[in-house]
Amino acid sequence: MPRRHRRVPGTPRPVPRPRAAAPPWALLPGYEVRHVAGEKEYRCPGCDHAVRPAVWHLVVVPEDAPEERRHWHTGCWRVELRRRGLGRA
Numbered sequence: 001m002p003r004r005h006r007r008v009p010g011t012p013r014p015v016p017r018p019r020a021a022a023p024p025w026a027l028l029p030g031y032e033v034r035h036v037a038g039e040k041e042y043r044c045p046g047c048d049h050a051v052r053p054a055v056w057h058l059v060v061v062p063e064d065a066p067e068e069r070r071h072w073h074t075g076c077w078r079v080e081l082r083r084r085g086l087g088r089a
């Protein structure tokens, strides 16, 4: 089984992706979901705790109600999707 030559030398690097792209599991039809790190503190509707400045989290914006945008901890959004029966992860 001579398969060792398939090994790539050096350290594997993560595939670069745009910073604003939300992970695929987080996407929800009818909503724009973005991955952001802000300078302000927000309140997460999932756990009612603060989303600290500079912490990467998700902004969820209903496409038909942009003023309803909410900042979610990534983990809280995952739980929310599951609660809605939409979780894919």
Ligand SMILES: [Zn+2]
Pocket (backbone or CB within 6 Å): 044, 045, 046, 047, 048, 049, 072, 073, 076
């Ligand atoms: Zn939260």
